[in-house]
Amino acid sequence: GQQLNQSPQSMFIQEGEDVSMNCTSSSIFNTWLWYKQDPGEGPVLLIALYKAGELTSNGRLTAQFGITRKDSFLNISASIPSDVGIYFCAGPEYTPLVFGKGTRLSVIA
């Protein structure tokens, strides 16, 4: 089946630092979704990307749809403690949705 590879698997950063993570696929996707899961909660949709090359921001978050359609990137600027959680990418090309395994972010104050 379809697989999405997320990297890094985990990261520890200092408060105030910028964060970058990515998601790659062996197949082309026409839509990319990024979710955040707070500890003990369900994932919440952060950003949806619908066009190759698209760059979309949501506050301190910026996501990009790769030109090859096989990857996507999520950046968080000036991290704060509440950014802690797991970030998932997803490709809704098919039912059921395909999810990456997530990037676990820890922020050290």
Place this chain on the structure above:
Amino acid sequence: DGGITQSPKYLFRKEGQNVTLSCEQNLNHDAMYWYRQDPGQGLRLIYYSQIVNDFQKGDIAEGYSVSREKKESFPLTVTSAQKNPTAFYLCASSPTGAYTEAFFGQGTRLTVV
């Protein structure tokens, strides 16, 4: 407000007992999903349903059962055949068709003792 509701938030059961987790949505979504999440792990698909009275096994269906008698409801039963049932269970829903976003419930943490 529209949304997807899982209940209860925490559930404790004795080993060998079946237990049913509730998932209800009022988003008028056709598709519903159940995922299992273990500590430090990603989301693993248990079952999904694209229409009432129909559902398909996901990657880890053994030891679980579901029903989809109503569009709004997709309960998951964790049976005694599930060898390691203690986990965090997430329900999600989405419209059918490609390129649609899924919405998640808040999860149920099941502990079997």
